[in-house]
Amino acid sequence: MVSTVDPRDGRTRTTDLRETDEPRLEAITSQAVNAAQWLSGLGRLGRADLLDAIAASLESHRGDLVAAAEAETGLSNARLDGELTRAAVQFRMFGDVLRDGGYVEAAIDHAADTPLGRGPDLRRMLVPLGPVAVFGASNFPFAFSVAGGDTAAALAAGCPTVLKAHPSHPLTSHASAEAIAAAVRDLGGPDGVIATVYGEQAGRSLVRHPAIRAAALTGSVGAARGIQAAIDERPDPIPLYAELSSVNPIVVLPGAAADRGEQIAEGLFASFTNSGGQLCTKPGLAFVPSDPSGARLVDSLREKVAATGGAIMLNDRIRTAYEQQAAAFEQAGARVSARAQIDAEAGFRVAPTLLEVGLPGLTAEITDECFGPLLVVVRYDDVAELDAALATVPPSLTGAIHSAPDDDAGVVRRLVELFADRSGRIVFDGYPTGVRVSWAQHHGGPWPSTNAVHTSVGATSIRRFLRPLAWQDAPVWILPEELQDGCTTIPRRVDGRLEPAVEQPRR
Secondary structure: OOEEEEOOOOEEEEOOOOOOOHHHHHHHHHHHHHHHHHHHHHHHHHHHHHHHHHHHHHHHOHHHHHHHHHHHHOOOHHHHHHHHHHHHHHHHHHHHHHHHOHHHOOEEEOOEEEOOEEEOOEEEEEEEOOOEEEEOOOOOOOOOOOOOHHHHHHHHHOOOEEEEOOOOOHHHHHHHHHHHHHHHHHOOOOOOOEEEEOOHHHHHHHHHOOOOOOEEEEOOHHHHHHHHHHHOOOOOOOOEEEEOOOOOOEEEOHHHHHHHHHHHHHHHHHHHHHHHHOOOOOOOEEEEEOOHHHHHHHHHHHHHHHHOOOEEOOOHHHHHHHHHHHHHHHHOOOEEEEEOOOOOOOOOEEOOEEEEEEHHHOOHHHHOOOOOOEEEEEEEOOHHHHHHHHOOOOOEEEEEEEOOOOOOHHHHHHHHHHHHHHEEEEEEOOOOOOOOOOOOOOOOOOOOOEOOOOOOOOHHHHHHHEEEEEEEOOOHHHOOHHHOOOOOOOOEEEOOEEEOOOOOOOO
């Protein structure tokens, strides 16, 4: 039987769920293969309606879903309620992506004479890969799990999705899948459009199964390596799209510290402690000047950390890893600047911690990710020292710069150039947490933050679950609507020229 643990008190409860055995996995993947035909038959606009229906179904089950997640994660009701809204927004956004149609990258080259002779008629667009596996994240029971962006992108692409439920929230995963399946059934869809498996062995078997054509993960480097090892046992390779580890450095320049040090301290504190610091975009390093303005900023941070309470971690493994990493930072030379006082209570609670180190003492050990409510403040004397120091920080999802008019524009430009090479998103005068769901968003960066170009947030994430297919000299009747000459509903590149879509009446 599958069990669940409430991190608020550490108590284990049994559930009615069972770990997925091989016969059940075989049935699930067979249903997924058959469901691919139904999703394809819906077409772009039909799948857009499906995604809207899924969003509505998730919202209609909001109370039960949030309550289940609260009991399995220890995250606050407000945080989970907002996250469920985010999940619904992601499904609706991909409905808009489908209606726009530009994502298929339709291109037509009519038969013509070329410098190399007569060229055939060629038509190309992106088509679904087939069933995909998605591994749920511990820290986002909705937005990066069963009801998350990977699922929304995969279903939008036309790919049935088999979810590996995270062991930290199996009941939430089950309830989320049921809400999605209810929307599928209401539209006459078959079993297999969405399914969930439980257990580590089921996850390994899932990515080895020949029916699965891609896998996606938000998790640790260790988890990614384990999944990749299972994939490597296949006779045919499939891609693994993984979002992994990130330190997300923040640089506070002297002018910014002088102008708004208290405001920056408040934002930094919230960014590294909210949700127990269990966010992939949590800032782990903050470079703060050693001058009096920087000292006041750090003093404010100390006060806020000392006054806060304990943070509930998602599971015992994460709590243990946090405590071990914090101790390792101290052993490597970072001193405790402030640490919250917590009572010895049941559950997976830890003390939010502020560590401090001078720039000469910043070592590779201190630049590792610490998943949880810990921030290392690095004090620097001269902005000229930042270039070499930041080059030692592992590439990340984000890099942030706080500056003021008095700060040297040349310094800001150098920092932007460095972050452009070593991160996927550059944040100005803000904080990396709070990842907007939008067309322009990108949630990746150089290894080890992610291992792919197209990542888990933003409209381009659909690209992970598509592949190009070309039709040469095909009869008109066999061509997809998007590649027929009369189609004007989506943007297309025809004979080398981009043709915009003709605006259609609203449905």
